[in-house]
Each structure stands twice: as C-alpha cells, then as structure tokens.
Amino acid sequence: MNDKLYRIILFVVALIVPIVCGGVVYALVTDAYDAFEHFGFFKFLTSSEWSYTEGSERYGALPFITGTLMTTLLALIFCIPFSLPVALFVGEYFRGTKIAAVLSTVIDLLAGIPSIIYGLWGFYTLRPIIMALNISSQGSGVLTASLVLAIMIVPYAASLSAEFIKMVPNDLKEGAYSLGATRAEIIGKIIFPVAGSGIFSSYVLAIGRALGETMTVTMLIGNTNNIPESITSTGNSMASIIANQFGEADDLRLSSLIAIGLILFLITVFINLIGKIMIKRARIV
Amino acid sequence: MNKLKFRSRLAKDKALLWAVCFLAALTAVPLFAILGEVFLRGYDQLSWSFFTEPTPTAYKAMKAIEAGEPIPGGIANGIIGTMIMLGMAVVFAVPVGILCGAYLAENPKKRFAQVVSYLTDLLQGTPSVIIGIVVYIWVVVPMKGYSAIAGSVALFIMMLPLIIRSTEETMKILPASLKEAGLALGGNNARVMLKVQLPAAFGGIFTGVLLAISRVIGETAPLMFTALGCSFIRFSIDKPISAVPLLIWEFFNDPNLQELIWGASLFLLLFVLTLNLTAKYLAKKWNQ
Numbered sequence: 001m002n003d004k005l006y007r008i009i010l011f012v013v014a015l016i017v018p019i020v021c022g023g024v025v026y027a028l029v030t031d032a033y034d035a036f037e038h039f040g041f042f043k044f045l046t047s048s049e050w051s052y053t054e055g056s057e058r059y060g061a062l063p064f065i066t067g068t069l070m071t072t073l074l075a076l077i078f079c080i081p082f083s084l085p086v087a088l089f090v091g092e093y094f095r096g097t098k099i100a101a102v103l104s105t106v107i108d109l110l111a112g113i114p115s116i117i118y119g120l121w122g123f124y125t126l127r128p129i130i131m132a133l134n135i136s137s138q139g140s141g142v143l144t145a146s147l148v149l150a151i152m153i154v155p156y157a158a159s160l161s162a163e164f165i166k167m168v169p170n171d172l173k174e175g176a177y178s179l180g181a182t183r184a185e186i187i188g189k190i191i192f193p194v195a196g197s198g199i200f201s202s203y204v205l206a207i208g209r210a211l212g213e214t215m216t217v218t219m220l221i222g223n224t225n226n227i228p229e230s231i232t233s234t235g236n237s238m239a240s241i242i243a244n245q246f247g248e249a250d251d252l253r254l255s256s257l258i259a260i261g262l263i264l265f266l267i268t269v270f271i272n273l274i275g276k277i278m279i280k281r282a283r284i285v
Numbered sequence: 286m287n288k289l290k291f292r293s294r295l296a297k298d299k300a301l302l303w304a305v306c307f308l309a310a311l312t313a314v315p316l317f318a319i320l321g322e323v324f325l326r327g328y329d330q331l332s333w334s335f336f337t338e339p340t341p342t343a344y345k346a347m348k349a350i351e352a353g354e355p356i357p358g359g360i361a362n363g364i365i366g367t368m369i370m371l372g373m374a375v376v377f378a379v380p381v382g383i384l385c386g387a388y389l390a391e392n393p394k395k396r397f398a399q400v401v402s403y404l405t406d407l408l409q410g411t412p413s414v415i416i417g418i419v420v421y422i423w424v425v426v427p428m429k430g431y432s433a434i435a436g437s438v439a440l441f442i443m444m445l446p447l448i449i450r451s452t453e454e455t456m457k458i459l460p461a462s463l464k465e466a467g468l469a470l471g472g473n474n475a476r477v478m479l480k481v482q483l484p485a486a487f488g489g490i491f492t493g494v495l496l497a498i499s500r501v502i503g504e505t506a507p508l509m510f511t512a513l514g515c516s517f518i519r520f521s522i523d524k525p526i527s528a529v530p531l532l533i534w535e536f537f538n539d540p541n542l543q544e545l546i547w548g549a550s551l552f553l554l555l556f557v558l559t560l561n562l563t564a565k566y567l568a569k570k571w572n573q
Contacts, residue, residue, distance in 0.1 A: 006475035010391065013384040014401050017449070020442060021404045024411065027422040085308035093305060105565065106313045112561040113319060114503020116530050117550050120537065121319045151315045158312075182298035212412020214506040219537065239414045243506050246418065247513075261418045265411065272410040276403075 024265070032259035035059065038252060044259060050225040050241075052253055059256035061263060063227045067235040068264070070228055071146045071217060072210045076203060078150035083157040083206075087199070090158070091165030092191065093183075104159065111155035119219030122148035127220070136232040138222065143231045145220040149210050157206040164198030164282060165191055201278035208272040212264060214239040238264040323550050330548030335359035339517045340532060346541040356542065360549050362518045363532040369520070370433050370512060370528060371502060374440035379494055382445050386452025386490075387478060393457075402453075409446035416442050417507030425511060433526040436512030443504065444497040451493020455486040488571030492564040499560035503553055505530040529553050 036044055039059065047060025086107060094100040126147060127139035135143065168191050176186050192199075222234025223244055236244070238260050246257050334357075341349070341358035349356050385401065392398040416439050424435040463485060467477035483490075508514075513525040514535060533549050536542040 003473050003475065006473070006478070010384055010388040011397075013381055014388040014398070016381055017385060017401045017404050017408065017445070020445070021407060023423065024408075024415070024419045027419045028415070031422055082308055082312045085305040086312050088305050089309040093302065103309060103313065105562075106316055108565065109558055109561055110312075110316050112499055112557050113316075114505070114530060114553060114557060116503065116505045116533050116537075117319065117323065117554055120533070120546060120550060121315075121322060123537075125318065125322055154312055182294050184298040184301040185294070187301065208410050212414065214412065214414040215534070239412060239506070242414050242418065243509065246421075246510055258418055258422075261415050265415050268410055268412055269407055272406065276406060 028262040032262045034255035035259040048227055057252050061260050064236050064238045064241045066227050068237040070142050074146035075149035075210045079153050083154045086158040087161035091162035107155045115215040118148050119216040122220045140220050140222040141232050141234045142228045145217045148216050153206040153210050156209050157202050160202035161199045164195040168194045198282035201275050204275035211268050214243050218243045323554050327547030327551030337361050343541045356544050360532050362527045363529040366526040367528040370437040373437035378441045378444040382448025383452050385449045389453040390456035405446045405449050413504050414506040417510040421510040431513035431525040433522040436508050439507040439511045440501045443501045447497035452490050455489025459485055492568045495560050495564040499557045503530050505534050
C-alpha cells in the first residue's frame with residue numbers, strides 16, 4: 001500500500017466522526033422543527049403545559065428543563081463533599097500509596113456500574129429510607145434522583161480533580177512547609193488556589209454527565225409532568241420525559257420530545273465545551 | 286497566646302485529615318451497598334435454566350406466583366440479543382475507531398484533525414438517550430420497524446469516541462524513535478503503522494476496547510427506542526430484539542416479573558465489573 005492511498009484511507013475514515021455529528025444535529029433539528037413551528041420557539045421553552053388530549057395538544061419544555069436543572073444542581077451540591085475528599089485522599093494525603101490505588105479502583109468501579117442498576121438500588125434501598133425518614137410520602141422525587149445522581153458523578157469529578165491536585169508543583173508546597181505551614185494550610189492556601197480552576201472544570205464536566213443521565217432519573221424522579229414545587233416533590237427531567245413517552249408518542253408529541261432532546265443536546269454540548277476549554281487553560285498554568 | 290494558636294492550627298490540621306479519610310471512606314460505601322444488595326437478592330436466581338431459557342410471559346409468571354413456585358424461564362433472549370448487537374457494534378467500531386485514532390495521532394497539527402478531535406469529545410459527551418432518538422430517526426423510521434441493526438448502530442456510535450480516544454492516546458505516548466526506526470528500515474508510513482506502531486500500541490487499544498464494551502453493555506435508554514425488546518430468543522437482525530438491560534427495565538415495570546430483576550442485574554453487574562477489572566489489570570501489566 002503506498003503512502004498516498006494510506007493517507008486517503010485514514011482521512012476518509014476520520015470523516016465518519018464529522019458525518020455522525022452532523023447527522024445527529026440534522027436529524028434533531030429537522031424532526032424538532034414541527035414542534036417549534038407549531039408552538040413558537042420561545043413559547044415552547046417557557047410553556048409549562050404538557051397535555052396530549054386530542055384536539056387541544058399543548059406541549060412545553062419548561063417543567064422538564066426545570067427538573068433537569070434541579071436534579072443536576074442538587075446532585076452537584078451533594079457530590080462536592082464526597083468527591084473533594086476523595087480527590088485530596090488520592091492526590092495529596094496518600095498519593096502513590098497502595099490504599100490510594102485501592103480507593104481509586106473502587107471509584108472507577110463506581111463509574112462502571114450501569115445506570116439502570118443505580119436506579120434499581122435507589123428504588124429498592126434509598127426510596128424506603130427516604131420514606132422512613134418522612135422526607136416525602138411517596139419516596140420518589142427530585143431529591144431521591146439527585147442523591148443517586150450525586151453518587152454517579154462523584155467518580156468523574158474526583159478522578160479529574162485528583163489529577164489537578166497532583167500537578168501542583170512540589171516547590172510551592174515545600175516552600176510553605178519550610179515556613180512552618182501545616183498540611184491543612186497548604187491545602188487551603190497552596191493547593192486550592194493553584195489547582196482551583198482545574199478542580200472547578202472537573203465539576204463542570206461532572207455536570208455535563210448529570211444532565212443527560214436517563215435511566216436513574218426516570219426510575220426515581222416520580223414522572224409527573226409539572227414543575228417541581230420543592231426538592232421533595234416529583235417531576236420529570238428532559239431525559240426522563242423522553243425515556244417515558246418516546247415509545248408511545250407520534251406526530252406533534254414525538255416532535256416535541258425530539259425538540260426537548262435537541263435542547264438537552266445543546267445544553268450538554270455547551271457545558272462540555274466550557275469544561276473542555278477550562279481544562280485546557282488549567283493545564284497550561 | 287502563641288502556644289494556643291499553634292495548638293489550634295495543629296488541631297485544624299488533624300481535623301481535616303480525619304474528615305478527608307472519613308468522607309473518602311464513606312464514598313466507597315455505595316459500591317459495596319449496591320454489590321451486596323444485588324448479590325444477596327440475585328444469587329439464588331442464577332441457575333442453568335436462567336441462562337438458557339427466554340423470559341416467561343407475564344401470564345406464566347403470574348401462574349407460578351399463584352402456585353408459590355419460582356418464576357420459570359430466564360434471560361437467554363436478552364443475553365443473545367446483547368451479544369448480537371454488541372458483536373455487530375464491535376466489528377465496525379474497532380477498525381473505524383482505530384483508524385480514526387491513528388489519523389488523529391499522526392496529524393496532531395492539522396486543522397481538520399483538531400475538528401475531528403473536538404467532535405469526538407462532543408460525541409462522547411452526548412447523552413445516550415439522544416443517540417437513541419437519532420438512531421430512531423436514522424434507522425428505525427426508514428426501516429419501518431425496530432431492529433437489532435438499529436440497536437447496534439446506537440452502540441456503535443457510543444463506542445466509537447471511546448475507542449478513538451484510547452487509540453489516539455496510546456499511539457501518542459509511543460516513542461517517536463519507534464516510528465523513525467521503522468521508516469529508516471525502508472518501510473512506508475502504512476507499513477510502519479501496521480507492523481510497528483499498531484502492534485506496539487496493542488495493549489492500550491485492547492484495554493480501550495474492553496472499557497468501551499463495559500460502558501455500552503449496560504446502556505438501556507438508547508436500546509429502548511431502537512431494539513425495543515422481544516420475549517423470545519431470536520437471531521434475525523432486522524427484527525426487534527432484546528438485551529439484558531432492556532430486560533431489567535421490563536422486569537422493573539412488570540409486577541409479575543419483578544423477582545427476575547436481581548438475577549439479571551447480578552449477571553450484568555458481574556460482567557461489567559469483571560471487564561473493568563480485567564482492563565485495569567491488563568493496562569497495568571502492559572505498562573510495565
């Protein structure tokens with residue numbers, strides 16, 4: 001095989017990636033068009049109605065956008081107090097030791113568990129606990145979904161944060177030690193300021209993960225098509241409304257669901273883009 | 286006064302250490318809680334017939350429950366469906382992914398390669414439920430029906446970026462002298478790639494493929510709109526087909542079949558975690 005042919009083959013195969021991405025966007029946009037045309041783009045985004053009685057069909061994405069933002073934000077809040085200690089444990093306190101390797105294996109395995117099994121565990125273990133604690137009567141809801149979601153994104157946030165914590169130059173830390181600083185002070189005054197933007201970017205990417213998580217949320221959020229009033233009430237996220245209704249939908253409802261998919265796709269792409277840019281910047285520093 | 290301040294600084298230091306250790310240990314709890322629950326509730330369902338028989342109908346299961354017998358049947362339809370779809374996805378995703386990864390590693394400076402690299406990230410970050418919608422539009426609608434082909438296209442799209450990344454990253458850490466030595470011996474680029482670079486990168490690529498398989502094998506949402514599910518064992522690729530995660534979802538929604546959830550979950554979980562650990566072990570071994 002000569003060099004020219006080889007280069008052409010590689011190039012042609014690499015074309016598949018842009019073609020697939022273009023196809024994703026094209027398919028979503030063309031099939032979502034009906035819904036946007038029928039309701040108007042901003043009306044669709046801001047309407048909180050979701051009724052499919054024939055003749056007076058009304059669809060709006062607001063309840064699901066709210067549901068997704070609520071679960072994601074709560075999951076992020078629950079995830080920080082666990083992922084940050086894991087990152088410090090692996091990246092600073094016990095760096096390079098066997099116990100850190102064990103913990104990072106455990107965290108990796110946590111990332112490997114399929115989301116449907118997280119959903120089952122949330123449904124059969126966590127939901128009864130929430131009911132027993134009298135937090136909410138039916139057990140499922142935004143809170144339950146976010147708690148399990150938090151466990152699912154801990155591995156992503158922790159492993160990337162640990163990487164940035166490990167990259168903090170030793171001279172800086174040694175300088176502070178020689179001035180008599182304690183380890184806690186080094187973490188607060190050297191590691192966080194230096195690795196902060198990297199750690200922050202790892203949470204942005206974790207958000208990107210949480211936004212599109214489907215099965216876990218579908219099994220735990222309660223699946224009601226209204227804006228959740230509080231964190232213990234039920235709702236639906238963008239991904240879970242699609243998972244719930246896509247199979248039975250047609251015409252305008254199908255198009256509306258695809259429109260919700262498009263919005264979810266755009267939000268996820270945007271968040272991931274920000275995360276990637278921040279990581280690049282943090283690596284250079 | 287000074288001594289007091291010193292003490293409080295030390296106390297803070299100690300407190301942080303303990304808090305970090307405690308919270309880090311607490312994070313490991315869910316893994317064992319999930320493993321424990323799935324194992325304890327699922328292990329007595331695993332039997333020979335669980336792997337060789339298809340899912341019972343809800344009616345049959347109801348009868349068995351009424352009679353106080355264990356539910357007959359198993360998840361053979363799901364296992365075969367998963368194997369068929371995964372097999373097709375792997376056959377296409379591995380060569381395409383390796384070639385794309387090789388392209389990215391060979392031309393790191395090219396504008397087009399940077400675009401491909403960015404789009405690979407984009408694809409990797411795309412929620413799986415959206416891949417499901419898109420494949421529904423691409424494949425299910427034109428073919429006028431759910432099929433194993435559609436399911437495997439969805440799995441293909443999800444595996445592709447993972448394989449591209451792992452190939453690219455492995456090839457980038459190969460020493461440049463390796464390629465140069467091959468070229469100096471008179472091989473052209475294609476030959477050096479096939480005979481020198483790819484074999485040298487085999488370990489990393491292989492672990493990448495294993496991890497990609499373990500990622501997509503538990504995917505449920507995209508298969509719901511593409512493969513749909515099927516309650517008997519089927520080998521045709523143009524008809525709806527089942528998969529293990531789809532069966533778990535079905536059992537979850539059908540009160541008569543709920544007993545079967547844990548056996549199926551245990552099977553899936555063991556499979557995924559074994560793949561993960563194997564990949565990790567191999568990566569460590571090949572890195573030495």
